[in-house]
Amino acid sequence: MFTHQTHIRVRYAETDQMGYVYYGNYAQYFETGRVEALRSLGYTYRNMEENGVMMPVTHMKTDFIKPALYDDLLTVKTIISTLPTVRMYFTYEITNEAGILLAVGETTLVFVNRATQRPMRCPDFLYAKLEAFIKSK
Amino acid sequence: MFTHQTHIRVRYAETDQMGYVYYGNYAQYFETGRVEALRSLGYTYRNMEENGVMMPVTHMKTDFIKPALYDDLLTVKTIISTLPTVRMYFTYEITNEAGILLAVGETTLVFVNRATQRPMRCPDFLYAKLEAFIKSK
Amino acid sequence: MFTHQTHIRVRYAETDQMGYVYYGNYAQYFETGRVEALRSLGYTYRNMEENGVMMPVTHMKTDFIKPALYDDLLTVKTIISTLPTVRMYFTYEITNEAGILLAVGETTLVFVNRATQRPMRCPDFLYAKLEAFIKSK
Amino acid sequence: MFTHQTHIRVRYAETDQMGYVYYGNYAQYFETGRVEALRSLGYTYRNMEENGVMMPVTHMKTDFIKPALYDDLLTVKTIISTLPTVRMYFTYEITNEAGILLAVGETTLVFVNRATQRPMRCPDFLYAKLEAFIKSK
Numbered sequence: 001m002f003t004h005q006t007h008i009r010v011r012y013a014e015t016d017q018m019g020y021v022y023y024g025n026y027a028q029y030f031e032t033g034r035v036e037a038l039r040s041l042g043y044t045y046r047n048m049e050e051n052g053v054m055m056p057v058t059h060m061k062t063d064f065i066k067p068a069l070y071d072d073l074l075t076v077k078t079i080i081s082t083l084p085t086v087r088m089y090f091t092y093e094i095t096n097e098a099g100i101l102l103a104v105g106e107t108t109l110v111f112v113n114r115a116t117q118r119p120m121r122c123p124d125f126l127y128a129k130l131e132a133f134i135k136s137k
Numbered sequence: 138m139f140t141h142q143t144h145i146r147v148r149y150a151e152t153d154q155m156g157y158v159y160y161g162n163y164a165q166y167f168e169t170g171r172v173e174a175l176r177s178l179g180y181t182y183r184n185m186e187e188n189g190v191m192m193p194v195t196h197m198k199t200d201f202i203k204p205a206l207y208d209d210l211l212t213v214k215t216i217i218s219t220l221p222t223v224r225m226y227f228t229y230e231i232t233n234e235a236g237i238l239l240a241v242g243e244t245t246l247v248f249v250n251r252a253t254q255r256p257m258r259c260p261d262f263l264y265a266k267l268e269a270f271i272k273s274k
Numbered sequence: 275m276f277t278h279q280t281h282i283r284v285r286y287a288e289t290d291q292m293g294y295v296y297y298g299n300y301a302q303y304f305e306t307g308r309v310e311a312l313r314s315l316g317y318t319y320r321n322m323e324e325n326g327v328m329m330p331v332t333h334m335k336t337d338f339i340k341p342a343l344y345d346d347l348l349t350v351k352t353i354i355s356t357l358p359t360v361r362m363y364f365t366y367e368i369t370n371e372a373g374i375l376l377a378v379g380e381t382t383l384v385f386v387n388r389a390t391q392r393p394m395r396c397p398d399f400l401y402a403k404l405e406a407f408i409k410s411k
Numbered sequence: 412m413f414t415h416q417t418h419i420r421v422r423y424a425e426t427d428q429m430g431y432v433y434y435g436n437y438a439q440y441f442e443t444g445r446v447e448a449l450r451s452l453g454y455t456y457r458n459m460e461e462n463g464v465m466m467p468v469t470h471m472k473t474d475f476i477k478p479a480l481y482d483d484l485l486t487v488k489t490i491i492s493t494l495p496t497v498r499m500y501f502t503y504e505i506t507n508e509a510g511i512l513l514a515v516g517e518t519t520l521v522f523v524n525r526a527t528q529r530p531m532r533c534p535d536f537l538y539a540k541l542e543a544f545i546k547s548k
Contacts, residue, residue: 011443012291013439016287017286017290023244024162027424044482049154049481054155056204057201059201060198070291070457149309150433153423154426154481168285172345207320208318334473336472337470338471381434
C-alpha cells in the first residue's frame with residue numbers, strides 16, 4: 001500500500017451559502033491529493049500528458065461525513081492499494097486540523113493514449129515505482 | 138417514480154485542458170437537475186432554506202461514460218424513485234444532443250433543521266407532492 | 275451598437291458563505307453573455323475554435339454593485355459598441371428579476387491563430403455580421 | 412507599502428480547453444493572496460467574519476499578460492499601498508517559476524458590519540498593523 005499526505009487551505013470561493021465547502025469541490029481536493037502523491041514518486045501528471053498519456057476519471061464516489069469549513073487547513077491522505085493496469089484506483093481521506101474525518105472518496109482513472117484516444121496500460125516507470133510499495137496479487 | 142428533465146449548456150469555464158468537462162463540475166449539473174425537478178413540483182430549494190430547512194449532500198457517486206464537451210447542450214434527467222424520509226435519494230442521467238449517455242450519478246441528501254442543526258423528516262408539502270408519483274413500500 | 279440579452283439561474287455552487295455569488299463567478303456569466311450574443315449572430319465560439327481561432331481574454335473589469343443571490347434569475351445584457359479588429363470589446367450589465375442592476379463588466383478578447391499562436395484580425399464573417407449593427411469610425 | 416508573497420499550484424480543474432487557466436479563476440488566486448497577506452499580519456479573514464465584519468469585493472480589474480498553465484507554481488505578490496478606510500485596496504502580481512509576469516490585478520473591498528449590513532471603518536487592530544508599513548497621507 002502506498003500512502004501520501006498533502007495539505008489544502010479551504011478557499012472562500014469553495015464555500016457555499018450553507019457555510020460548508022460545496023460538495024462538488026471535493027473533486028479538486030482529490031485531484032490535488034493524487035497529483036501530489038504521484039509527484040512524491042517522482043512522477044508529474046503534467047509530464048505524463050506531455051508524453052502523450054491522459055488519465056480521465058471514469059468513476060468517483062464520495063461520502064461527506066462532516067462539513068469542511070472556510071479556512072480549514074485540510075489534510076488529504078491519498079491511498080493506492082492495488083497496482084495499476086489499464087485503470088488506476090485511488091482512495092482519499094480528508095481530515096481537518098482537529099483530526100476529524102470529513103470525507104472519504106474514491107476515484108477510478110483510466111490511462112488513455114492521447115494520439116489514438118484508446119486505453120493503454122500504466123506507463124512502466126510509474127508501475128515500477130508503485131511495485132516497491134504494493135504487492136501484486 | 139418521478140422524473141424530470143432540464144437542459145444545461147456547457148460553459149468554457151467547465152472544460153479542462155483535456156477538452157472535457159472537468160469531472161468535479163458534474164456535481165453542479167446534478168444540483169441543477171434536482172433543483173429544477175423540485176421547482177417543477179412547485180417547491181424551490183431557496184424557499185425551503187428560507188423556511189429553515191437545509192439539504193446537505195451526504196453521498197455522491199458518478200460514472201463518467203463519455204466526455205461532455207464545450208457548448209454541448211446537455212439533458213439532465215433527474216429521477217426520484219423512493220419517497221423521502223430523513224434522507225432523499227436522487228439519480229441523474231446526463232445525455233448530449235445526439236442522445237448519447239455521458240454520465241450517470243446518484244446523490245443522497247439529508248434534511249437538516251437549520252436552527253437546531255439536526256436531521257429532520259422531509260417537509261410535509263414536498264412529501265405529499267411526491268406521494269402522487271411514488272408508491273410507498 | 276449591438277446588444278443581446280440572455281438569462282442565467284444562479285447555482286448554489288456559485289454562492290459563498292456570505293450568501294452572495296462569489297465575485298470570481300461573474301466571469302462565467304460574462305462568458306455566457308458573449309457566447310450567446312455571438313450565437314444570436316449565427317456564430318458559435320465552438321465553431322470558431324474548430325476553425326483554428328481562439329479568443330483569450332486579455333483584460334477584465336467589474337463593478338459589483340449589489341450582490342446576486344442564490345436562485346436569482348439573472349439577465350445578462352451584452353453590448354458590443356465598436357467593430358472588432360485584432361481585439362474585441364464586450365460590455366455587460368447584470369440585473370436581477372426586479373430589474374436591479376447588480377454588476378457591470380467589460381472584457382477585452384484578442385483573436386489568436388491557434389496554429390501560429392499569433393494575434394490575427396477578426397474573421398470576416400463575424401466582422402460582416404457586426405457591421406450591420408455598428409458604424410465604423 | 413506592505414507586500415506579501417504566497418504560492419499556488421495550478422489545479423487541472425482551473426484550466427480550460429485552451430490549455431490556459433480560465434480567466435475567472437484568477438479571482439481565487441487574488442483571494443488567496445490577500446487572505447495570506449492578512450494572515451501574515453496576525454489577522455485572519457475567518458476571524459474577522461466571526462467577529463461580525465464582512466469584506467465583499469466591490470471592484471476588480473485584471474490584465475492577463477501571459478497564460479498560467481497547468482501545474483505552474485505561481486507566486487502571488489499582494490501589495491497594500493494605502494491605509495484602509497471604509498474601503499481597502501489590494502494590488503496583485505502573479506508570476507510563474509521562471510519569474511515571468513502573467514497577470515496584474517486590483518480589487519477594492521468594503522468593510523461591512525454583518526449585523527447592520529452597513530459599511531463601517533476598517534477594524535482598529537488591522538489599521539494599526541498596517542500603519543507600521545504605510546504612511547498616512
